[in-house]
Amino acid sequence: MRYHRTMREALIDAWRTNCRINHLLLEKVSDAGLACTLSRRGGRDVAGQFAHVLTNRVWQLEKRAKDLAAGLQKFSAQDAPTREELQAAFTASDAAVETFLVDVLEGQPKRRGFKKGLFTTFGYLVAHESHHRGNILLTLKTCGHNVDKATRYAIWGWDQL
Numbered sequence: 001m002r003y004h005r006t007m008r009e010a011l012i013d014a015w016r017t018n019c020r021i022n023h024l025l026l027e028k029v030s031d032a033g034l035a036c037t038l039s040r041r042g043g044r045d046v047a048g049q050f051a052h053v054l055t056n057r058v059w060q061l062e063k064r065a066k067d068l069a070a071g072l073q074k075f076s077a078q079d080a081p082t083r084e085e086l087q088a089a090f091t092a093s094d095a096a097v098e099t100f101l102v103d104v105l106e107g108q109p110k111r112r113g114f115k116k117g118l119f120t121t122f123g124y125l126v127a128h129e130s131h132h133r134g135n136i137l138l139t140l141k142t143c144g145h146n147v148d149k150a151t152r153y154a155i156w157g158w159d160q161l
Contacts, residue, residue, distance in 0.1 A: 011122065018129060024151060044077070051086065054072075056128060057097055133155065137152065
């Protein structure tokens with residue numbers, strides 16, 4: 001099968017799919033689930049894990065495209081963000097990271113990905129977020145606040161999302 005999309009279109013589509021998965025999972029976590037944690041020493045609850053994903057995005061942008069990080073929400077480990085704050089922060093950072101990735105692809109000045117290039121940069125971002133989605137799902141399951149089966153399967157349906 002031959003694809004007739006540009007690399008730019010494919011990159012944007014893949015990033016947006018990753019973002020839709022984050023939004024879907026956040027939407028499907030119950031209010032009680034957002035407060036769940038497996039930590040016995042004050043580690044992140046589920047809301048804090050989502051917040052960490054967002055803060056990592058901002059840190060990466062601050063190092064690689066400082067102007068795109070301006071105005072984006074960062075959360076400290078002590079913050080207890082609401083679902084609405086997380087949703088707004090995801091929406092804003094989704095767009096900023098998309099701009100960054102496209103700018104790196106197109107060789108825009110003052111944009112630098114990882115030393116190994118765009119695909120490593122993209123891979124890192126998606127792998128980091130996927131890791132935390134897995135942690136979130138495990139936390140919810142262990143705490144008895146599992147998301148529904150359709151959602152658990154949907155996050156793997158990249159061709160359908």
